[in-house]
Amino acid sequence: MIDEGLKSELQKQGVYVTTLEDLYNWGRANSVWPLTFGLACCAIEMMAASMARFDLARFGAEVFRPSPRQADLMIVAGTVTKKMAPLVVRIYNQMPEPKYVIAMGACAISGGPFKQGYNVLKGVDRYLPVDVAIPGCPPRPEALIHAIMTLQEKILAQKLTGPDRPRHLNADVASEFPVPAYGPHDLEPPKNDAVWHPTVIKR
Amino acid sequence: MLGEQIIKGMAVTARNFFGSYFSKNRLTTVQYPEERLPQKGNTRQFPFLVYDGDDAEKGLRCVACQICEKECPPKCIYIVKSKDKKPDYKGQPQIYPLTFDIDISVCMSCQICVEVCPFESIKMNTEFELSTADRFGDLLLTKEKLAKPNSYYQKIHPADAAESDAVIAAEKAKAEAKAKAAAEAKVKADAEAKAKAAAAAAAAPIAPPPANPPTTT
Amino acid sequence: MNALATPPKNFEVKPKLAANGEELGELLEVSMGPHHPSTHGVFRMDVVLDGEKVVKLKPVFGYLHRNHEKIGENISYLANMPYTDRLDYFCSMTNNWAYALTIEKLAGLVVPERAEYIRAIMAELTRLQNHTCLIGFFVQDMGALGTPMMYAFREREKILDLFEEVSGARMMCNYMRFGGVRVDVNDEWIAKTKKVVADYSKFLDEFGTFLTENEIVLARTQFVGVLPKDLAINASITGPMLRAAGVNYDLRKVDKYGIYSRFNFQVPVGEHGDIYDRYMIRVLEMRESIKILEQALRDIPVGPVMDPKAKLRGFRPKAGEVYGRVEAPKGELGFYVISDGSPNPYRYRVRPPSFINLTILEDMCLGHNISDAVVILGSVDIVLGEVDR
Amino acid sequence: MTPLQVCLLVSAFLFAIGFAGAVTRRHAILVLIGIELMLNAANLNFIAFWRYGAHPEALTGIIFVLFSMALAGAEAAVGLALVIAIYRHKKTSNLDEVKELKG
Amino acid sequence: METLEQIKARLEAALPSAKIEVLANECAAGERSLLVDAASGFTVAKFLRDDAQLKLDYCSNVTGVDWPDKELTEKIKVKQVVDGVEKEVEEVKKNIRPGYLEVVYHLYSMGLKHGPVVLRLRTENRADKTHLPSLTPLWRGAEFQEREVYDLYGVIFYGHPDLRRILMWDEFVGFPMRRDYIAPDDFEYEPTPHDEVLVEAKKHYPAEPKAEVKP
Amino acid sequence: MFDQLDQIFVNALHWLVGFVPEVLRPLVTPLICISFILMVFPAFFSIITIFERKGIGRIQNRYGPNRVGIPFTKIRLAGFGQFLPDGLKMLTKEDIVPRAADKLVHFLAPVVMLIPVLLSYSVLPFGKNMTLADYDAGLLFFFAVGGAVEIAVFMAGWSSRNKYSLLGAMRAIAQMVSYEIPLILSAVSVVMIVGSLKLTDIIAHQNHYTFGIAHWHVFTPWGFIGFVLFFIASLAESNRTPFDLPEAESEIIAGYFTEYSGFKFALFFLGEYLGMFAIIGLGITLFLGGWTAPFSFLAWIPSWIWFFGKLTAIIFVFIWIRATLPRLRMDQLMNFAWKFMLPLALINILVAGIWHYMAADWQRWLVCGALIAGAYVLLGRGLMQNQKLGKRIYRYAE
């Protein structure tokens, strides 16, 4: 729902904004530097994706930065345990905007096969906004490349201005998510309600 | 001498560098979206449901026996049995799944559901390009998304599909034979009964006991 | 649950005092990991540094504790098989084997000969790819840009192709079953494997020229992280680490499980117990694995691959307990199962080699540089899926 | 004002600043920095007088400054080593405290 | 290697105070185990390690097992005076076997290449008397494994150099591997629930909207 | 004609300056040159980063970046457009300054980093008559400003207040300090023979040919070993593998710039690479004849092409080494500098003296060569045997 004033404003800026937006998105999309961040099995496939056979580098995404300050993409590759979850959130918080999250593999999406466990977080999206989820246990390296391509498409479609612009362009939306604390049995809070909106499926 | 082995090591990398321009073995990259690796024999990703014929609803082999649901290690299958029955490929009335959901955000691609399925109805797909931004919408595969024709199965796993087709054909043949035998027996019995009845009607007042129908296992 | 059970908190760091009671440089408490490029996952070492020298090192576990054992106790014996894949996710085949072996011991199943051969082939292929990758990783920990790892993964992909061809998955094979293996291999596959194995020695030669005598590798690894023999035994160290310390203890020779007694191979043993020995033992083990593979691929008989007595569903072994172990690439991988006659194990326990091999990490690292600590950790060869389970 | 005078004034100022720092600051390292500044002031004088002096071809000023730099280096090395040594003993490099502790 | 009975005999000779039992094992492998009382556990273990014939210098596996209270039913014949007449009456007696925690050690010998000897220690109960001697001073390899048993089962090993939680976080309360541990409730989104999960998941379903009366 | 081509930039400069009033010429001339440097070398940096990524890719049996080309088109340029999105992204990335950091120093560090680096370009001869400022003590100037980079590194590491950063900065300073000495001493031998600190003089000394082969210093025993020393020291000075301890990823995350994000991080990157180009440029000037051709029949190729060609070639060797070798440890790094390179550099000065005093015939070659080789082997062996390093034989148990 764009109000009329904004619409005309946009039309005035028109070409300028579009070009800038396209250039900006193109720049971001083609330079996605992941964080060196492997959690479990999927991390091996993530490495395999950057190895000779699959070569993530072709997309300019092989620059795995060890410091979150220089990374754009957090590939949550593997099971996020409750012991690890606060750290994951903190590392994500320490990344500069714009930042993206790929939940790689069943465990990262939903806890996967280990979701029955008492120490396993049922999906990293309980605390972080996940941009792309790759099912699979572990997903093939090609699947990760496909996910990065999906992410690129998502980035390319983002708007620079307007109400539906992404989080990092909006000053009013926080780019930090509260870090859960260790509780006596579970993390506190067990989920971040600002991020986690599951659909209800009644059985 | 200091540095000798370092130079040898550098020779190895140099060989790889130049080799990458000539030898396929030295440049192993498969440029994924355009090129693809040939599919390996038994490769598997996520399960799908096989149906025969053209109609997914009608030809679905699954009879909602719920074995896979029980055996699935991460418990990612959810089945609701139907109340009514529909004929299966053997023509026998069977219940069918009203709901058959697989949560591939949980599935660990272990293939145990395939192994335990007695009806050759759940098989492993090779599709892996499933990454999505919508976790809740796209990763819970419903029956409609899961159902794939047998021809698809034959395409992705020709050997296994042939095997499973043979099993089904054998069972079908068996069932047909059984049905035929039953039908024949029935006809025969009917005929016999008729004849006997006729004979009895003609000759004796007491009818003989009817012949047992042929039993199969 | 009760007052007694309140756990003590982290121990205080006591600065090491000099001989004259004077403090050295101020100690720097650094946490290496869980998000650290060289801790092989989410392992964490709380390191106390004096300058760059490690004066205290406490490993912190549990960041990948995914309750493998608890899940194993809640699901059936068969359903647990794919979970074992995810223990040491480099070596799903040997994990499968160890688990299958244990349950076979428990239930008294007999594995057909062909299946035994296939298992040995798979295990040795696993060993090859695990050791190769490990060397890649640990040279990367030493600071190489990843070229050795790329070469290692290049070869690994070939072996993974073989796995995928047979079992359907690259890493999580879920291939073995109680009483045999799930799918038989065909002749085409055996021919392919023969080729991979034949090429592997060539690759190892090249890898050797690349790394084995490289001066920097020598300088970084020799006489660093020395593990004495006695300590190694006392600390239950297993696998290549133990043999590098000079102990001749290889379960393939000691337990002679499977059909290893039929193969002609040797066990390399180190002298110094330092990182270089651990590296070289692995290289030499790979050569021996190639020997085993050649013999196995040559001798593999024809026959069934499953024990006909074995049941897939409704498997309920008799009550009792058993401990089974195999020589996984990382060391002794054991499974301890107590059955109470139900379809689920009553108690299911994994004895992970890399977890126990970490016991003496601090002993090996003390007094060394922080850079060495990273390489020492790399030479232990840990996989977090197994360490934390 | 001639350039020479400018240089000499700068030199005088550097000297004064260095002196003030050396005398007024508590921290040993700052005292050393002050001394270095004073040395530099002297060097600047040498160069200025070489530049505007009578016999520039003799290069005496230049050579002297070079030697002076060498000695400044030596002084800094030893002086800072002393500061470090004192710090190790007394856990402070504050001159006042060092004095107090001595007594 | 000697049989467990022989070992037991020698142990009893050497350490008269130790109470040792050989536990049977019915399964195919038939690995039996030595059950030693907690008090003499350490000395027995030391004997096993240092004895020249055994030399069990390698402690491969340490693990805990939880045996909760179990209801055992047995039928016994009781003589009862019924209506003045003594009669034998069959009665079902319910015994509660008190629960305990067990720690199992698998010992091997690296020098002599034999094993395993399975050593078991039992705690008195599962609540407050969960103390056992730590064998870490004998075998360094038990260090982390005992910590793990402590963390997951709550067995307190005295003599352990660094008994802290190892896998769970420090703030954690309870022992998750015990059979009566209840996992935290996080079943908000369960598209494929079964059994207990279904029960748990249903708690999170939104309340049924009240049936609106439609005109 | 070739001369024209060779001097094309010089002539262009003169032509351009011709439009400017006489008074402003002293100001405008260097400004044009500086802007030229500021255009060429950062562009060269961007190309080199792609070159490096692709080269390493090839060494590792893969392609490396090959998709990104000109924006909004399908032209891929074999991936050589990759630096554009990288730069754009870093420019638009959020800038994070840790709360506990010393904010002023944190901000200044990347800026300070560039000053000495760019200053060192002033004395480098990029081609014939293509030197910004040809000082009498040019070489000394280069070393003097080169040493100032350490301060920027220290500022970055210290101000971040991060443990890894501080460790990285300490390592960086200790390392750069240690390798600066061999760097300078290996250059001293050249200065002794040439008799000037002027870089143009040094090139002029190498710019003549015997039998069509240039008199590059690298073709003499002292020059060869000097070049080797200089090469190793320049690897260390520019923090490249195997001396990349200050940013050792596997140990201290990203070293002294762990806490830097966005374009400040890019500036460090840029600074490091520009510093590397400068130091390689100096090495080329000192030992590889600067912009001169190796063979007289190739002398027609413009001098600046030679310079950039040699620069690229050495950078390629740097990349090659980076893709091959693991990293040294701190003590080994220090040992190597102080116990191997420094003695060897000192001996090299001696050898250069002997070379000067001996008559120019084969005996001179023999004596100097033997001295150098002997010193090299002995020192190298001492370094290895001191730590009892070497090949091992393994036994097999039955």
Added chain:
Amino acid sequence: MQSSNPYLVLLLLAVAAVGFALTPLAAAWAWAHFFSPNKPGKDKNAIYECGLESKGDAWIHFRSEYYLYAIIFLVFDVETIFLLPFAVSFAGLPVGAFVAMVIFLLLLVEGLVWAWRKGFLNWK
């Protein structure tokens, strides 16, 4: 390319370097100001330490080894300011001067050898 003041180039270069560094930083700042606002936060602006909360201060008292190398470096650095003029005029000097310089070097090397022998050059 000589100008009236040969050192003007250095000044200009230094200024250009600062400008070259500040221009993109200013552009980045402008971008952040107009489009993508900086959003500092509690965790984001905390010190990074492998995802944990940083314990203790990084600014600590380091060991003295670093200082040792700095001293030796200083001495050799100072030495080069004598060595370089010597090297420049070396060709025209008598052998005696060469010997004198060798003695000068040997004096310094003696210090180095002393440190080496005493084991100070062993990084700990």
Added chain:
Amino acid sequence: MTLALIITALVTVLAAATVMSLRNLVHCALAMAVAFSGVAALYLQLNAEFVGFAEILVYVGAIAILIVFAILLTRSGETPEKSVLTSGWLAGVAVSAMVFTLLGWAVLTSSALPKEIAIAPAAPVKNIGDALMSKFVLPLEIVGLVLTAAMIGAVIIALKEDKKDNSGGQP
């Protein structure tokens, strides 16, 4: 020419004043590097090219690093002291102000100062080398001796305790 000289002089003086007035020692060290660079620039203005570059090499490249290390090794960089000045700081400032006034007065009024000479003298490195190796050989050797002595002395002073420890306290 004079303008450039004055600007450089001002920068130097300002930096020097900053050194002595900042609270944080690391900032002081950095300002000191700027001050020394300014002095080097002054040398360059005075045609003493070699000395100017040497100043940068020695002071900015080496002594500044040394001081920075010393600051870190004595843990002085982290917090500014509570009181930066000694108790007698007023006297110190007064004395130095007096010194400056006196010197400044002398400089500005003295007639003994040589006038600017027309031809700026040059000091090519070659001449410095020649002078160094002829007239100043003996001082050179003495400086070498002093440097060695300083090095040994500084090493002993700075490292004595560590040495003792390492013989006994190996872990």
